[in-house]
Amino acid sequence: MRSGAAGLALVAVACGANRIPVDVARPHASAPSQIHSSVSDAVPSKRPALDHAALLRASCDRTSTSALPVAAPRDGSSSVAIAYAGDDTLAYVADADSRSIHTVALSGKELSRTELDASPRQLVLLGDGRVVATLSDAASIEVLEPSSETGRPMTVLCERALPAEPWAMATDDKSLLVTSTFGAALSAIDLATFATRRTVALPRDPRSVIIDGSRAFVSHSVGAKVSVVDLATEAAPTEIALGMRKRVETPDPLDKTVIRTASHGFALARVGRRLLLPMTTVAQGRFDADAPATRSYYGQLPDGVPKQAPTVMVIDGATRTALSKDILGTTTALYTRECLLPRAATVSDTTLFVACAGIDAVLELDASAVDPMRAERARFKVPSDPEGLAVDARGKRLVVFSQIGGTLTVLPIGSRAERATTIALDYEPTPALAAIARGRKLFFRTDDDRIANDGVACASCHIDGRDDGITWTTPIGPRQTPMLVGRVVGTAPFGWEGDQATLSDYIFHTVINLGGKGLPEGDRADLAAYLEHAAAPVRPAVTPNARGAELFASTGCTTCHAGGSTDGEKHPFGTVTGDSLSDGTNTPTLRFVAGTAPYFHDGRYATIESLLADKKSHMGTSASLSDADRRTLASYLRSL
Amino acid sequence: VRAWPAALFVVACHAPPAIVSPRTNAPAPVVASIAATTATVEPKREDLSDGDLLAEDSRPTLRATVEVDAETLPIATWGPPRKDSWLSFFAGPEGFPRFHVEGVSYAEVRTGDFLGFTGKIDGFASDAWPECGPGRPSRPATWRGISVVDWNDSRVTIMMSRGVLDGAACLATATTTLVGRAAAIVPRFVYALRFDRSIYVVMPAGPLAVATDGRAGHGSFSAIVLPLEAHHEAAAAVRISNFGLERWKAMPQLSSLEPETSADPSTCPLATVEVRARGDRLVVALSVATVWWGQDVAHDFVAAVEARAKHGEHD
Numbered sequence: 001m002r003s004g005a006a007g008l009a010l011v012a013v014a015c016g017a018n019r020i021p022v023d024v025a026r027p028h029a030s031a032p033s034q035i036h037s038s039v040s041d042a043v044p045s046k047r048p049a050l051d052h053a054a055l056l057r058a059s060c061d062r063t064s065t066s067a068l069p070v071a072a073p074r075d076g077s078s079s080v081a082i083a084y085a086g087d088d089t090l091a092y093v094a095d096a097d098s099r100s101i102h103t104v105a106l107s108g109k110e111l112s113r114t115e116l117d118a119s120p121r122q123l124v125l126l127g128d129g130r131v132v133a134t135l136s137d138a139a140s141i142e143v144l145e146p147s148s149e150t151g152r153p154m155t156v157l158c159e160r161a162l163p164a165e166p167w168a169m170a171t172d173d174k175s176l177l178v179t180s181t182f183g184a185a186l187s188a189i190d191l192a193t194f195a196t197r198r199t200v201a202l203p204r205d206p207r208s209v210i211i212d213g214s215r216a217f218v219s220h221s222v223g224a225k226v227s228v229v230d231l232a233t234e235a236a237p238t239e240i241a242l243g244m245r246k247r248v249e250t251p252d253p254l255d256k257t258v259i260r261t262a263s264h265g266f267a268l269a270r271v272g273r274r275l276l277l278p279m280t281t282v283a284q285g286r287f288d289a290d291a292p293a294t295r296s297y298y299g300q301l302p303d304g305v306p307k308q309a310p311t312v313m314v315i316d317g318a319t320r321t322a323l324s325k326d327i328l329g330t331t332t333a334l335y336t337r338e339c340l341l342p343r344a345a346t347v348s349d350t351t352l353f354v355a356c357a358g359i360d361a362v363l364e365l366d367a368s369a370v371d372p373m374r375a376e377r378a379r380f381k382v383p384s385d386p387e388g389l390a391v392d393a394r395g396k397r398l399v400v401f402s403q404i405g406g407t408l409t410v411l412p413i414g415s416r417a418e419r420a421t422t423i424a425l426d427y428e429p430t431p432a433l434a435a436i437a438r439g440r441k442l443f444f445r446t447d448d449d450r451i452a453n454d455g456v457a458c459a460s461c462h463i464d465g466r467d468d469g470i471t472w473t474t475p476i477g478p479r480q481t482p483m484l485v486g487r488v489v490g491t492a493p494f495g496w497e498g499d500q501a502t503l504s505d506y507i508f509h510t511v512i513n514l515g516g517k518g519l520p521e522g523d524r525a526d527l528a529a530y531l532e533h534a535a536a537p538v539r540p541a542v543t544p545n546a547r548g549a550e551l552f553a554s555t556g557c558t559t560c561h562a563g564g565s566t567d568g569e570k571h572p573f574g575t576v577t578g579d580s581l582s583d584g585t586n587t588p589t590l591r592f593v594a595g596t597a598p599y600f601h602d603g604r605y606a607t608i609e610s611l612l613a614d615k616k617s618h619m620g621t622s623a624s625l626s627d628a629d630r631r632t633l634a635s636y637l638r639s640l
Numbered sequence: 641v642r643a644w645p646a647a648l649f650v651v652a653c654h655a656p657p658a659i660v661s662p663r664t665n666a667p668a669p670v671v672a673s674i675a676a677t678t679a680t681v682e683p684k685r686e687d688l689s690d691g692d693l694l695a696e697d698s699r700p701t702l703r704a705t706v707e708v709d710a711e712t713l714p715i716a717t718w719g720p721p722r723k724d725s726w727l728s729f730f731a732g733p734e735g736f737p738r739f740h741v742e743g744v745s746y747a748e749v750r751t752g753d754f755l756g757f758t759g760k761i762d763g764f765a766s767d768a769w770p771e772c773g774p775g776r777p778s779r780p781a782t783w784r785g786i787s788v789v790d791w792n793d794s795r796v797t798i799m800m801s802r803g804v805l806d807g808a809a810c811l812a813t814a815t816t817t818l819v820g821r822a823a824a825i826v827p828r829f830v831y832a833l834r835f836d837r838s839i840y841v842v843m844p845a846g847p848l849a850v851a852t853d854g855r856a857g858h859g860s861f862s863a864i865v866l867p868l869e870a871h872h873e874a875a876a877a878v879r880i881s882n883f884g885l886e887r888w889k890a891m892p893q894l895s896s897l898e899p900e901t902s903a904d905p906s907t908c909p910l911a912t913v914e915v916r917a918r919g920d921r922l923v924v925a926l927s928v929a930t931v932w933w934g935q936d937v938a939h940d941f942v943a944a945v946e947a948r949a950k951h952g953e954h955d
């Protein structure tokens with residue numbers, strides 16, 4: 001699976017594009033994505049070499065019989081997990097930046113650091129003390145055994161391959177469920193053998209998962225939905241839509257029918273049968289012909305409820321229905337203090353805790369409320385990029401992992417008298433990641449009025465540097481959010497209009513369109529550097545699709561998308577009412593096109609297949625292909 | 641809804657109301673409460689350490705929540721029309737449109753898109769006044785609200801009437817009437833009763849009232865209707881101002897108050913009324929949240945909710 005750097009040369013030839021230099025390709029990634037995963041490439045010198053080929057075949061059974069720390073019960077997974085070793089309380093922390101799992105005594109000391117050669121994203125603890133980590137940039141999970149000796153790192157027992165970008169997990173007595181974000185799948189793994197029993201295709205960007213009896217509920221960071229997978233049968237998954245209406249004091253009659261979409265469904269928590277999903281509800285704007293021309297970029301002007309507003313969606317797990325249907329406009333929003341990038345959630349009794357990137361805070365909410373986001377008991381300041389939460393029920397503490405800087409914050413639950421403590425971890429980000437740290441922080445700020453006048457961050461629409469799957473109203477017509485990471489090197493000019501020669505120029509104009517006060521050149525350069533070098537999805541190697549490549553050329557795709565990239569030119573296409581692109585659309589790169597639905601600048605095609613089948617799409621001669629060939633071509637495109 | 645400066649006329653309901661209520665003499669029993677108090681001093685953000693409470697610039701912070709089982713709230717049903725209950729629209733001095741409600745001390749009026757409230761001195765109305773005159777169509781109308789008769793800390797009388805507004809005469813008489821005693825969720829300040837698989841909640845007013853899939857309005861008081869349906873949650877939010885609270889306190893005496901000039905919504909306590917699903921059961925929750933810079937606004941109301949949450953009864 002991890003076969004060395006040969007794939008790099010192959011891709012360099014295939015793409016024929018100028019790319020940033022890569023020292024070491026992710027050995028088990030498919031060729032195109034290797035090129036874009038530069039920040040993941042530096043390997044700590046002290047890291048022990050792992051034989052991944054052997055680990056893929058190895059048993060995941062424990063190698064010792066000594067007692068291991070006992071897991072604190074929780075739903076789902078997070079980047080921090082609590083375990084008890086006698087009277088001591090431990091936290092295991094998945095530190096993706098450092099490619100390590102930290103073992104920390106909550107009394108204040110890091111006990112050990114287990115270095116890996118990929119980025120651990122989330123952890124679950126099994127009943128016998130073993131630790132399972134998703135390796136998001138290695139398309140695999142690893143099962144580890146903590147050492148019974150204090151201070152010694154964990155032992156990697158085995159590894160299992162999974163669809164691209166394994167993210168979150170949940171367990172019951174027999175199964176381990178794993179979501180794969182870019183792979184758009186849920187894998188059910190037998191806990192006895194760690195063999196994959198079933199792989200369920202899901203809508204794009206599944207994130208968190210919770211098991212509720214015989215069903216699994218899966219959140220999605222894109223698409224305003226929760227997937228429900230029946231674990232007892234092979235039935236196809238169903239979806240619970242999470243649209244929302246806006247309610248204000250005196251609504252414009254036209255606005256009464258506006259359904260808001262939602263994004264940033266990274267987290268799931270549960271109190272009884274109430275499933276809680278911190279999300280961002282979004283007014284992308286109206287597209288019907290009777291709607292007045294919009295004056296604002298990227299969605300509706302705030303009119304009682306901001307165009308992006310935080311909420312906690314509630315689902316009745318027993319009836320599998322969304323209880324959240326409306327969002328209330330209660331006053332002028334404190335734009336720069338909103339939790340627009342929720343990244344983790346956990347519960348303690350009837351309290352819901354939500355970790356918010358962008359404002360670097362943890363919210364304490366009433367989980368019983370109709371919209372817990374509007375029932376805030378308190379909020380706490382935490383270090384940059386909080387993305388992991390766990391409750392130490394025994395010690396009545398909340399443990400928060402902040403990724404940038406690698407810090408644990410331990411907050412007392414229910415007591416304002418006790419002070420919080422912080423524990424600095426042995427944080428050692430890869431050099432490439434450290435080099436883009438400034439741009440990374442800036443990209444996620446929701447409290448910077450230089451970027452936007454309504455608290456929106458770059459990451460609000462470009463989720464983790466990618467896209468939100470939303471087509472927005474703008475004064476120049478509907479425009480869908482493009483994926484950025486892994487797609488901006490060698491693809492100038494930028495923008496659907498192709499009117500910005502450099503990324504910095506494009507950022508300059510985007511910030512203005514967002515109502516921001518503007519960013520100086522240095523900050524724009526930092527953001528551009530982040531986008532050029534941030535990690536793109538890493539996918540398992542796939543069998544070359546020769547027939548698909550042949551069809552890609554023979555149907556004329558290569559005319560504009562040579563090597564799957566872009567010719568940097570504008571081409572005329574049909575436009576919709578109010579669209580300014582009468583002189584053509586800037587050719588987008590097709591890198592990672594599998595994970596960027598919908599398609600076309602105005603998002604008119606929901607799937608690649610529908611785009612290829614439409615004669616009006618101007619996609620070469622793909623519409624005249626047989627169904628079988630079109631499927632083959634679509635499959636090839638998904639491998640790009 | 642905007643303040644309408646012209647005087648309105650209110651006639652108290654004098655006839656003894658017909659009560660259809662299993663509980664009339666006690667506040668609704670509290671089934672659960674959550675009291676959450678946080679520091680209210682103003683910290684400086686830049687001086688805060690990691691893990692410190694952020695109180696200076698957050699959303700309104702939840703101060704207390706009172707929950708009552710929806711089944712324990714009084715229930716009222718529609719009955720024969722009250723002959724002394726009617727509604728009329730007319731032109732007042734200087735041509736200002738006006739409306740009059742007979743039979744209810746303080747009423748909210750809904751017909752078409754029109755929403756108005758009666759008050760002692762000032763009224764409140766939306767812009768969608770019904771058009772009246774020869775040939776104008778008739779339309780359904782509802783007027784409902786508070787009768788000051790028998791109003792005490794633990795109950796208040798609610799009267800509702802439905803009728804048809806005659807387009808020519810601009811007059812509606814009741815075709816059916818409901819009278820009931822609402823029980824206090826928060827004694828003296830928040831009352832509720834059940835009707836038509838819904839709850840009707842009255843409470844002090846301020847610069848905002850909004851509901852999810854029910855109806856909310858504010859004028860001389862705030863009035864909320866939320867559905868009571870299995871597995872269905874609903875919510876309403878009300879901003880309560882100092883003036884709205886003072887008016888509320890004066891209402892039982894039918895006292896006059898000058899109109900409010902302005903109130904900054906963001907400083908006003910945010911009272912939230914919710915219908916929450918607890919499995920197959922429904923509870924009605926009343927929460928109050930404040931921001932640190934609005935600590936002095938409607939303080940009595942906030943204190944009453946906190947006391948109810950803490951002690952289960954009015955202090």
